Amino acid sequence: MKKKIGIISGSIVVIVAIGLLVAGNYFYSEGIKRGTDIELHSESESVNAQASQTALSIIEEAEKWYKEQEPKILEITSYDDLVLKAGFIENESETGKAVILAHGYRGNRDHMDDLVKFYYDQGFDVLMPDARGHGESEGDYIGYGWHDRLDYKKWIDLLRNEFESEQILLHGNSMGATLVLMTSGEELPEEVKGIIADSGYTSVKEELRHQLKHLYHLPAFPILDVTSVITKVRAGYYFGEASALEQVKKNTRPLFIIHGDSDELVPTNMAYELYEAAGGEKELWIVPDAGHTKAYSVATEEFQERLLAFINKTVSKE
Numbered sequence: 001m002k003k004k005i006g007i008i009s010g011s012i013v014v015i016v017a018i019g020l021l022v023a024g025n026y027f028y029s030e031g032i033k034r035g036t037d038i039e040l041h042s043e044s045e046s047v048n049a050q051a052s053q054t055a056l057s058i059i060e061e062a063e064k065w066y067k068e069q070e071p072k073i074l075e076i077t078s079y080d081d082l083v084l085k086a087g088f089i090e091n092e093s094e095t096g097k098a099v100i101l102a103h104g105y106r107g108n109r110d111h112m113d114d115l116v117k118f119y120y121d122q123g124f125d126v127l128m129p130d131a132r133g134h135g136e137s138e139g140d141y142i143g144y145g146w147h148d149r150l151d152y153k154k155w156i157d158l159l160r161n162e163f164e165s166e167q168i169l170l171h172g173n174s175m176g177a178t179l180v181l182m183t184s185g186e187e188l189p190e191e192v193k194g195i196i197a198d199s200g201y202t203s204v205k206e207e208l209r210h211q212l213k214h215l216y217h218l219p220a221f222p223i224l225d226v227t228s229v230i231t232k233v234r235a236g237y238y239f240g241e242a243s244a245l246e247q248v249k250k251n252t253r254p255l256f257i258i259h260g261d262s263d264e265l266v267p268t269n270m271a272y273e274l275y276e277a278a279g280g281e282k283e284l285w286i287v288p289d290a291g292h293t294k295a296y297s298v299a300t301e302e303f304q305e306r307l308l309a310f311i312n313k314t315v316s317k318e
Contacts, residue, residue: 027227031208032235034133034140055300059114066113071128073136076154080236082138084151086129089116095123096166097315098159100152102176103128104293105142108135114296115171118304122311125163129155131179141235144204145179146242152183160191167315171196173293174266178207178244181274184255185247194254194314196307199263199293202270204242210267248278254314255282256307260290260298283310 071087078084087109091097099119101112109128116126131148132139152170159165168191172180177200184195201207205228209220228239248255255278259271268286275284285306287295296303 025230027212027223028230028234031211031227032141032231034142052301055297058300058304059297062114062117065117066110069116074127074158076151076158078132078147078151078154080147082132084129084132084137084139084154085135086127086155088128089120089126090163091120091123091125093123096164097123097169098125098127098163098165098167099169099171100127100129100155100159100180102148102152102170102172102179103131103134104174104176105144106134107175112173112176118307119171122308124169125159125165127155127159131175141231142175143235143237144207144242145175145182145244146204146237148179149182149186149247152179153186153188156189156192160189166191168192169194169196169311169315171198172200173198174200181244181251181255182242182247184253184278184280185250188253192253194256194310195251196256196258196310197274198258198295199260199266200244200257200270200274201266202243202245202273203240205239206270207266208239214264245273245277248274251279253280254310255280256310257282257284258287258295258303259285260287260292260295262289263292265292 069089071089074086074088076084076086101109101115101119103109103111109130112128116128119126129151130137131143132151133142156168159168170180170183170192172178177197180195181197181200201210205224208224208227212218212220212224224239232238257271257275257278259266259268261268271284271286275282285295287299287303290298
């Protein structure tokens, strides 16, 4: 009888282990592997304040302007030998100012089109990388900003060495926001003057924990832990180590954190956590009635005013 119970118990353990491995590989394919297109939130995620006609005109004009440009394609080779590509628009005015725009999850450089004209009008060269595993860049997994932070150090060096950029800003949305926050904790050259993060999450682990509950109505344990181990094997990082919260503690650059108060994809409380943890001079703007990365579209004019004020504080006009 005891032997029979032992066999049954062992079989159950094996079945559970196999089930967890299958589930972990499924969630790796859904969330980490390149090329899987999933919807992270429903269309009714939040009710955004209605944009004014002036705001709509500003964004439409900016997107139209971007489509008329022919960005140069620049390349770097990452620390792990991936060829990464970026679009680059060089300003007619030689001001020595440059901004790197970081797009969101499963996006590409063109998704930052609404901001390019704004920065160009302020005299900035504009660099728009495709993150590893996105767009024209190589890579078969998504780094959620973690490995990408090291890629951004190389993009910064490219601007300094090849284009003599003297004042550099980093500006990211969603995953891109977390990317620039993670970059903030690295040793950066003095040319990096400030960082803007719109709708960033505290860590990969906490964001995926939220998504498991929000999308699949599942507890994080043990599925997230199994998926994290699989990600370490296949992509080289654990979810727990990929923390913007820990990185911003080491930040020394002026930091502007933006977040909508109706964001269900990345909970608004994460913005408060990041702000409280961050080192250096910092500013937090919680935008009323704005969903995920919707602050610019629902409060376009105020967004530009606040962004310009941040630029004027951090970047010399000379």
